[in-house]
Amino acid sequence: xxxxxxxxxxxxxxxxxxxxxxxxxxxEGAHVTACGRGGKPAGYPADWLxxxxxxxxxxxxxxASFETLHILVNNAGVQVEKTVVxxxxxxxxxxxxxxxxxxxNTCRAFIPLMRAGGSIxxxxxxxxxxxxxxxxxxxxxxxxxxxxxxxxxxxxxxxVRCNAICPGWIxxxxxxxxxxxxxDRERARADALQRHAVRRxxxxxxxxxxxxxxxxxxxxxxxxxxxxxxxxxxxxSPLNPGLF
Numbered sequence: 700x701x702x703x704x705x706x707x708x709x710x711x712x713x714x715x716x717x718x719x720x721x722x723x724x725x726x727e728g729a730h731v732t733a734c735g736r737g738g739k740p741a742g743y744p745a746d747w748l749x750x751x752x753x754x755x756x757x758x759x760x761x762x763a764s765f766e767t768l769h770i771l772v773n774n775a776g777v778q779v780e781k782t783v784v785x786x787x788x789x790x791x792x793x794x795x796x797x798x799x800x801x802x803x804n805t806c807r808a809f810i811p812l813m814r815a816g817g818s819i820x821x822x823x824x825x826x827x828x829x830x831x832x833x834x835x836x837x838x839x840x841x842x843x844x845x846x847x848x849x850x851x852x853x854x855x856x857x858x859v860r861c862n863a864i865c866p867g868w869i870x871x872x873x874x875x876x877x878x879x880x881x882x883d884r885e886r887a888r889a890d891a892l893q894r895h896a897v898r899r900x901x902x903x904x905x906x907x908x909x910x911x912x913x914x915x916x917x918x919x920x921x922x923x924x925x926x927x928x929x930x931x932x933x934x935x936s937p938l939n940p941g942l943f
């Protein structure tokens with residue numbers, strides 16, 4: 700029960716990594732509110748807030764309903780599978796308003812409510828450090844998240860710690876959409892697996908385990924850092940390990 704007595708907000712908590720974090724926080728004793736654009740899913744285990752994080756006024760109004768907050772997880776995110784040349788203004792707004800502006804909006808609104816020792820956990824990506832093909836806007840948005848993470852840690856410490864988790868390839872709908880870009884989907888998937896030292900893709904619970912630690916008092920000396928959780932994929936050289 701490492702999070703007993705702590706109040707947490709998880710954006711984009713309906714499914715995937717967000718839902719995994721919600722479940723893990725609840726198991727560790729936190730009081731959790733999750734949010735998303737739609738209504739509360741049937742049987743959802745945590746409190747629910749219908750909220751579009753890209754809407755600054757709505758986020759400010761939502762923050763006014765909280766007396767205090769100990770943990771903020773910025774997980775809400777979208778992707779568009781296009782190059783710069785193929786991307787439209789609408790694509791830019793769709794990705795950047797959620798992935799970049801949404802994180803900025805929630806941090807700006809909720810940092811004043813956070814108690815000393817509060818923890819902000821931004822979900823970045825290895826795609827903010829290295830570029831995935833045809834993911835220009837997504838790659839750029841996650842690089843923004845990484846930079847903002849460091850700035851918040853510097854500007855708002857010691858009262859608030861701020862870190863980012865950089866997941867690798869996690870078994871969610873976003874992973875499937877990425878493989879759909881390949882000329883040979885199954886071959887691309889098999890090759891990707893060979894590039895993971897653990898020989899599997901990640902699960903939401905793998906990211907949730909890191910989030911629990913960062914939210915807990917055990918991580919009291921960790922701030923301004925980007926924690927890569929990718930099964931060893933980015934540790935390898937460009938050579939395909941399956942050929943050696």
